[in-house]
Amino acid sequence: MTRFKKIQNLLGKWFSLPWYPVLFGAYPVLALMAVNVGQIKVEAGWRALLVSLLFAGILFIALRLILRDWNRAAFLSTLWMALFFSYGHVYITLAEKVKDFDYEKWLLIVWLALAVLFVIWAVRKSPASPLALNVIVLGLVVSSLWQISPTVQKGSAHRVGAENAPVDENLTRPENPPDVYYFILDSYAREDLLKKAYGYDNSVFLEGLRERGFYVAQCSQANYVRTELSVGSSLNMSYLQDLDPAFTPESIKRRVLWDSYQHSAVRYNFESLGYTTIAFVTGFAWNELDDADVFYTPPPFSAGMTEFETLFLDTTLARYAEDAGWINTDEIMGQNFRDRTMLVFDSMDDIARMPEPTFAYIHVISPHPPFVFGPNGEYTNPADFWNEEKHYPADLYATGYQNQLTFLNQKMLDAIDTLLSESKTPPIIILQGDHGPWLQPRDRRMWILNAYYLPEHQDKLFSKISPVNTFRYIFNAYFGGNYDMLPNVSYFSPVPKLYEFSEVKNNCK
Numbered sequence: 039m040t041r042f043k044k045i046q047n048l049l050g051k052w053f054s055l056p057w058y059p060v061l062f063g064a065y066p067v068l069a070l071m072a073v074n075v076g077q078i079k080v081e082a083g084w085r086a087l088l089v090s091l092l093f094a095g096i097l098f099i100a101l102r103l104i105l106r107d108w109n110r111a112a113f114l115s116t117l118w119m120a121l122f123f124s125y126g127h128v129y130i131t132l133a134e135k136v137k138d139f140d141y142e143k144w145l146l147i148v149w150l151a152l153a154v155l156f157v158i159w160a161v162r163k164s165p166a167s168p169l170a171l172n173v174i175v176l177g178l179v180v181s182s183l184w185q186i187s188p189t190v191q192k193g194s195a196h197r198v199g200a201e202n203a204p205v206d207e208n209l210t211r212p213e214n215p216p217d218v219y220y221f222i223l224d225s226y227a228r229e230d231l232l233k234k235a236y237g238y239d240n241s242v243f244l245e246g247l248r249e250r251g252f253y254v255a256q257c258s259q260a261n262y263v264r265t266e267l268s269v270g271s272s273l274n275m276s277y278l279q280d281l282d283p284a285f286t287p288e289s290i291k292r293r294v295l296w297d298s299y300q301h302s303a304v305r306y307n308f309e310s311l312g313y314t315t316i317a318f319v320t321g322f323a324w325n326e327l328d329d330a331d332v333f334y335t336p337p338p339f340s341a342g343m344t345e346f347e348t349l350f351l352d353t354t355l356a357r358y359a360e361d362a363g364w365i366n367t368d369e370i371m372g373q374n375f376r377d378r379t380m381l382v383f384d385s386m387d388d389i390a391r392m393p394e395p396t397f398a399y400i401h402v403i404s405p406h407p408p409f410v411f412g413p414n415g416e417y418t419n420p421a422d423f424w425n426e427e428k429h430y431p432a433d434l435y436a437t438g439y440q441n442q443l444t445f446l447n448q449k450m451l452d453a454i455d456t457l458l459s460e461s462k463t464p465p466i467i468i469l470q471g472d473h474g475p476w477l478q479p480r481d482r483r484m485w486i487l488n489a490y491y492l493p494e495h496q497d498k499l500f501s502k503i504s505p506v507n508t509f510r511y512i513f514n515a516y517f518g519g520n521y522d523m524l525p526n527v528s529y530f531s532p533v534p535k536l537y538e539f540s541e542v543k544n545n546c547k
Contacts, residue, residue, distance in 0.1 A: 056112035056168040058175040059119065063094025065175065066123035068182035070350055075186055079323045082346040094119060105161070109168060114160035116171070121149055121156070126353035149355070196309050199297030200282040203274050203306065209517040211311045215395040216493070216516065217465040218308065219457060222269055222399075223446065224406035225439075226471035228258065228485035230546070232443075235478060236436050243447040247469070247489050250454055257501040257546030258488035259528045260473045263480075266324065267536060268472040269401070270295055272505035273302035275521065277529075278537065287538040295536075296324040304509045308397035311517065316389060316398040318382055321345065321374065327399055332392075334385055336377040343370050368421040372410040376417065379404055386453045390460035404446045405475070409438030411445040432477050439475055454491075466512060467491035470505055481542050484528045502526050502544055 067087045071078065097118065102111035125145075132141045198205060232238040244254050261277065262268040271278055278285045284294035305315060305327070317327035319335040327333070343351075348367035351357060359365050382402055389398055404411070407430065408420035423438040424430050430438075450469065457465055471486030490499060490508075495515035503511070504526040513519030529539035 054169055056109050056171070058168065058171045059098045059112045059115045060091060060094050061172075061179055062116050062119055062175045063090045063092075065178050065182065066090065066119075066354070067350060068179060068186065070353060071346070072182045072185035074346070074349075078346045079326070079328070080186060082344045083350075085344075086347050086350045110160050112168065112171075114156060116175075117156040117160065118153060121153055122355045123353070125149060125355040126351075126357045129357065130353070196306065197301050198303055198306050199299070199301035200274060200276075200294065200303075202276065202281050203298065203303040204276055204521070205303050205306045205310075206513065206519055206521070207310065209307055209311055209513060209519055211395070212516065214463045215311070215313070216463050217390070217392075217395055217457075217461060218313070218397045218512070219389075219465060219467045220304075220397070220399050221450070221467070221469045222265075222401040222472050223450070223469060223487060224265065224401065224403045224472055225475050226405060226443070226446075226469075226487040227474045228471075228487060229256065231474055231478070231482050231485040235475065235482070236440055238440050238443070240443075240447075243451070244489075246447075246451050247454075250451075250458065250491070251493070252467075252469075252489045252491045253496045253499045255488040255490070255499065255501050255503050257544065258486055259484040259502070259504055259526070259542070259544050259546075260471065260486045261504050261506045261526075261528055262539075263473050263483050263530050264536065265472045266292065266295055266299060267531070268505065269325065270299040270302070272470070272508060273304045273399075274298055275303055275506060275508075275510050275524075277506060277524070277527070279539065285537045287535065289537055290534045292324070292536070299325060300327055300329075305397070305399075307509075307513060307517075312395070313397045314392065314394045316392075316396050316400075318385075318400055319378055320401050320403055321378055322403075325401060330399070334381055336374075336381050343367075345371050345374060369419060372408055372417070372420040375403060375408055375420075376410045379411070383449045383453055386456045387460060390457050390465075402446070405439050405442040407435070407438065407476075409442050411442050413441045413444035415445050415448075430476065435475075435477055464493035465491070466493075466516070468508060470508070472505075480530055481545075484530075484542050484544075485546075502546065504528070 064087055067083055067090050071080065071083045094115070098111055098115045101115050102108055105111050105114070129142070129145060132145065227235070229240050229244060232240050247254055260268045261271050267278060271281075274281055278295075282294055282298060284291065309315060314332065315327065315330040316332045317330040317334070319328075319333070320326055343365070348365075348370055351359065351365075352367065360367055379402060382400055389396065407423070409418055409423045410420055412418050418438070418441065423434040454467060457467060467490070469487060469489040471488070474483040474485050488503065488505065490496065492499070492512070492515065498511070507523050507526065510519070510521035510523055514521055526544070528542040528544060530542050531537060531539050
């Protein structure tokens with residue numbers, strides 16, 4: 039018998055066994071991970087995957103003991119799992135489409151009836167061939183793994199992710215290199231917008247910055263309207279239109295965008311200068327620099343569950359665990375956001391004391407929703423600020439935003455004081471909004487906070503400087519760079535056409 043024939047026989051025997059129910063238990067988790075690829079870390083799904091596999095195995099064995107037939111047990115357990123794992127998806131779809139009808143009661147009745155019919159089907163009819171079902175389920179799992187796989191393929195950290203990233207190999211590190219802290223304060227608006235939209239007076243915070251030596255660019259605008267576009271542009275010191283051929287008006291793909299965000303020209307330059315890179319978990323996989331030299335993340339499962347686990351729970355029949363009061367997914371999500379935010383501020387002293395020069399990319403998801411901080415840092419339930427459809431009414435959004443902004447201001451001034459007092463060489467500190475708050479007119483969504491602490495090099499800053507020029511200016515001033523300053527232009531683009539740009543004028547005076 040040839041070697042090929044032996045392998046063929048072995049596979050034939052293996053695929054004739056009904057192992058597909060256990061593998062099917064993995065599919066719903068993997069499929070949900072694939073749908074959310076880029077938004078979650080792969081490791082966020084491991085615990086859900088393990089529980090799902092155990093559930094599948096236990097159900098399969100229990101039905102085998104009852105039915106005394108492996109094939110029938112495999113078939114029925116798979117049918118029941120299909121009901122269990124699909125329930126939440128159907129429920130969510132009906133919630134979006136059907137109004138003023140008690141679909142929940144009828145959906146449960148239908149699912150119960152199907153469960154009974156499946157028992158009759160499995161007992162009275164000969165079950166389908168294990169070979170065919172093994173192949174189908176294996177194909178589903180492999181397909182999901184293929185979609186997930188790019189998120190776990192990591193190249194060298196010291197690289198760039200865009201074709202035209204403007205790296206400079208001739209930069210020089212000064213004798214006493216300053217630490218560089220780049221704070222992205224998500225959705226942080228400019229002073230005039232805060233006053234117009236909410237009647238919020240932010241002058242105390244801004245004066246606090248100026249007293250500490252900051253320059254506040256009073257007429258600054260974001261270059262783009264979404265985080266991934268805005269910060270991707272800032273970290274690559276370029277407009278996306280010029281950065282990579284992938285960013286065409288027809289495209290809706292984000293793989294190159296996310297890669298250029300995580301492996302940017304700014305990061306490359308600092309790594310080339312011998313800087314230690316520091317980053318923090320944000321809860322959004324696509325903007326986490328998790329291969330930085332130092333990556334801060336809270337203890338695993340500090341809130342009991344990850345956001346992915348609550349999402350997975352919501353797509354299954356187990357969603358009723360929340361109705362029973364066993365868990366509160368909104369509070370879990372809120373606590374995870376609180377933990378990540380507080381980790382940033384609790385780490386400032388440690389970072390400032392690091393002996394080596396550091397480039398810290400610090401993306402704080404605040405004052406952006408979810409709204410989990412009161413004005414003095416007290417816990418607020420994020421669900422208190424949205425309606426039944428989980429949309430933010432303007433008045434509740436305004437309240438939550440201002441509460442979170444007030445607390446963020448306090449923590450930022452404390453963090454700045456720590457960085458200034460603990461640094462032997464005066465550091466470089468940038469505070470930047472990536473875009474303005476939600477529910478604002480198109481032009482105002484570009485109005486952002488943009489403040490710089492640049493010791494001995496603030497003389498050429500100006501009120502309309504935009505984030506795309508931030509690091510061009512810094513590399514020129516401190517590291518002997520030769521970057522041209524770009525025109526300060528803002529671009530709006532719709533969803534899903536992220537790269538279909540139209541210019542937004544800066545009329546600030």
